[in-house]
Amino acid sequence: MTAHExxxxxxxxxxxRRSEWTDRNSELEDYETACDEWDGVIGFERREPGDDSTIQRKTSPDEDEWIDVTADMIHFEDEEVAA
Structure with a gap:
């Protein structure tokens, strides 16, 4: 199994805003803090260490499915975006 950040x-x-890449347990704490202090939390992200081409996102740590993120790191790959 591959380790992730x-x-x-x-x-x-x-x-x-984005937190720094770190281990899962630290980011679970950061997620709770962000939910309390930020206007909106968009996602919980992971990647293979140091490799932005592997970024995946889900809306919260409790969601089951990770979704790949586009190269510009803004949208899910399968998301339709209005021009």
Whole structure:
């Protein structure tokens, strides 16, 4: 099984925010803090260490399925985005 790094992404104070990549247990704590302090938490993300091309996201740590993120790291790969 591949080890992963984790982070939280969302919006707080009118700007996009992301926590630093770290281990899962630390990010679970950061997720709870972000939910309390940020305007909105968009996702819980993981990647293979140091490799942004492997970023996956889910809406919360409790969700079952990881979804790949696009190369621009904004949208899920299968998400339709209006122009």
């Amino acid at each position: 984790y982070r939280v992404t969302g919006c707080g104070g009118g700007v996009w």
